[in-house]
Amino acid sequence: MIKELTCITCPMGCQLTVVDKNDDGNFEVTGNTCKRGPKYAINELTNPTRVIPTTVVVRNAMLPRLPVKTAEPIPKGKIFDAMKVINQVVVDAPIKSGDIIIENLLGLGINVVSTKTMAKC
């Protein structure tokens, strides 16, 4: 098996080639600039995951939305389920960047965290 893919870990977007000579899961990755490339490629072929950046409702802040993200990438198939849960949440300012907004999202063992500091006003 030979597969071409673009590493999306960072904006460099390296073109990766993955070769699995004997189709036994021994992947050989080339084209990467850094060591994150092979990790991404193997993940993408076995268990693709994504970080979800989105927002939740925030009260008493300068703006009505607080940006948040999943602290770790979650399985691609769970993205819309995750959005449903995240969209239920309402928080109150003040909030710090990094504060946990949802613990153990969908039982995945991954938290949703704030990505912005918002003062109370």
Place this chain on the structure above:
Amino acid sequence: MIYDVVILGGGPAGLSAAVEAKKDGAENVLILERDRELGGILNQCIHNGFGLHTFNEELTGPEYAERYIHQVTDLGIPYLLNTMVLDLTDNGDLKTIHVINEEDGYTVIQSKAVILTMGCRERTSGAIGIPGYRPSGVFTAGTVQRYINMEGYMPGKEVVILGSGDIGLIMARRMTLEGAHVNAVCELMPYSNGLVRNIVQCLDDYDIPLKLSHTITFIHGKDRIEGVSVSQVDEKMKVIPGTEEYIPCDTLLLSVGLIPENEITRNAGVEMDDRTNGSVVGELRQTSIPGVFACGNVVHVHDLVDFVSEEAVLAGKGAAKYVKGTLDTNVTFTTVNGNGISYVVPQQVAMKNVEENVTFYMRVRQVFKDRVVNAYIGDQLVATKKEKKLLPAEMVNFKIAKELLAQYPAGEIRFVVEEAKK
């Protein structure tokens, strides 16, 4: 009070330039920002992928901004929010900055050096003139980014996006996550104008079709947009008859490019470059007016904020040197865009100011595969950069060591895209 360095705009370029100027010995530094918070466009770019190589961590826009805002506050650099810069005038050794804010009304601020970091704005629908009415429901992608991510409302449910710029791609995913249906992204060119990673993670992940060599020929609907007519175009970008397709939608996003915000720069009399729509700058981002520096999207549109921060460090160093009287003004080299290259920044290099190397930022005119970018001085090949793939959407950064350039007396550095020599 007379400031050493005043920074016009508190986005990533302004923040990073302020920090560097202060660290390099400029004492009185001030940031002026028209918005209600620092951070610029990053505040609405809530997606991740920023700063991986700078911070070794994958950050979102607001997180990236906060890193720099902390550096600014840790260094005690003052800033004024809700303060709009109207005009900049050059009185030789002193610059006068005309500002307006709610508390003080109109005031003037004086400074020895100024760094322009006003960023860019989006091209609007008027600029591309599609036939049809001008119903509501037509927005620039950046405006919708702000609506959804900061103000918290969705402008529509059935979406078409014109232009494959990064903001449009990011918004295709964002609106899909929030429950909208994105019918298509139409791009006039035969290639995407956004980063490949964004095609992968924003379109492919959600099966959103990217229609290359397609444009919108008519906007339907009088009060609210009801749909668009989309047609394929040929190599000359002329509509191919018979390819027309009607796509119903209630929202049209335009992601057709960014233009540096340079009214203040032009009015001040700074020499401009019509290839970048920004000012002509040197290796430390000095402009044609001594003491006026510029960096970030106001100089040329960057696709990545990491490069904006990198460039801003140069401007901060430059301004600090100028204030201390150690900035050399003798231009050694000018840069020229040869075959395949549409612009090069910086346009000038004063070798005495260079520390270890000079990074030249440039864009290619079209898609190339397996080529090299060569730098020539006269007919001498100075340096080569190999590229598997060159895309107009992805800025090339080409670093050349000082010791290499120092072997040549002066003249033009010409950058060209060529076949790799076997």
